[in-house]
Amino acid sequence: MSVLVVGSIAIDAVKTPVEEHSDLLGGSACYGALAASFFSPVRLVGIVGDDFPESEFEFWRSRKIDSEGVQRANGKTFRWSGEYSWDLNTRETRSIALNVFENFKPVLPEAYRETEFVLLANIAPSLQAHVLDQMKRPRFVVADTMDLWIESARADLDALLQRVDLLILNDSEAREMTKETSLIKAGRRIRKMGPQYVAIKKGEHGALLFGEGDQFFSCGAYPLEDIHDPTGAGDTFAGGMAGYLAGTVKTVHFNDLRKAMIYGSVLASFCVEAFSLERLRKLTMEEITRRYETFKLMSQFEVPVE
């Protein structure tokens, strides 16, 4: 089945302690859609300006990413520029220019409205809700969010949570949202705010998944020695999860979400190996499967004697 992905489409400039690049394709929808496309057809919703490279539309076509829902507006594409700290664990936004994104109102093409799986990648919760308003009973809704919306659009976010099946957020955001220091308490508390499932991303420490009652899954991060650019890792994680679910299961159970979380982690581990979408563009399903199997072995408590 297809997955509808809505979010930002951006042109980024990124500075790490080692390298600096500009005019990079980015945005939560681009990372999410490309990650999801390894597992299922994607229907993309977003907005670009007249400076956006036409070649990207061709690339999407080649990857079964339907871009009928991508609006083209006069003006410049949304631009973001950020700089990472020495250990790549924190970043500062150097500049943001909303440009055509400022007046973005997602409009779903008729063919999109019955999509059964949805990824509301990281954008304002009011826009995420506006997408759901146009849909006919989606089967499973995944939403990503960030500190900005927890701080500045809490009422919108709280309303959205009633309509979300799986909420994805990072550890500091989960703590901020609940005022709990324990991530275990935070995850369980967020479930009570609406979503049936909650995934907490912990960067180098992996991720936690919470379901009904004592349903709980925990995984580490795939061990990488060198990280080139963390940009988009969270969006890729969400895209991998949503894409895997859409492409693989009819009714989502907790055990499907475990595998989805691992595929999300695997995709994110590839994402950070290069700037922008470069590693994901060249990635093959065979590489994904191999890393999934290695990762599984690295996390197994008991291994049959060789």
Next chain:
Amino acid sequence: MSVLVVGSIAIDAVKTPVEEHSDLLGGSACYGALAASFFSPVRLVGIVGDDFPESEFEFWRSRKIDSEGVQRANGKTFRWSGEYSWDLNTRETRSIALNVFENFKPVLPEAYRETEFVLLANIAPSLQAHVLDQMKRPRFVVADTMDLWIESARADLDALLQRVDLLILNDSEAREMTKETSLIKAGRRIRKMGPQYVAIKKGEHGALLFGEGDQFFSCGAYPLEDIHDPTGAGDTFAGGMAGYLAGTVKTVHFNDLRKAMIYGSVLASFCVEAFSLERLRKLTMEEITRRYETFKLMSQFEVPVE
């Protein structure tokens, strides 16, 4: 087989944001020995003063913890007092009185010298080495250490690492020791300093295990909502690992260390549920096994359909 445990024996005072207790039994050897005793007989080495409760020697006897190697000296037992931050993630030492520990020179009873498994619980690396000097070819040596020794006794520690099979330390210590920000790089680097295996403890984020080449194992922490007293969790983790190995395997392989690390994590998760050794004193093997199985299920990528 037995495991020899050497370390500090202390009387602690602990303050958390919620509770405060004094005259608590503590010290790395007490936590390590009790944790190890669930899996194998223990030979304890340490020193106590004349204020040390006689009842503890009876308790040890009841748990197959041989205390022939515990010296009794005139004066007071080593005392430590600490206070935890609001989120229990950091602590400050409020006071330390070395007392009889100041002139401690571990002397091994004859019967101890051929013990095949050794846990050098957290004490000065020179004392840890002094214990090894008295032993006849131990089969497997586990050592725990801390920031204090990395900062103040680095040469002793570096020399000790040549004689250690498994080094256990926490994430900030691994980074401090190697000046690497990536824990993956840090773990691999420490292996090159001597120990065949390295375990990095990450508190609420679990632990990492490094072996030869690309041997790697990662696990989360057992999910606890309420932590009462983190004191001794690291010592308990080390004791659980060493005890499991001594009691279960003849020749240690990487896959044994996976299970050992999980048993260490399980024991540590019980330890923090109450002050001092109180939870561990009442713990049963059945509870340990049940939590191990739950933990395994919570970490499994793929679960057979129910």
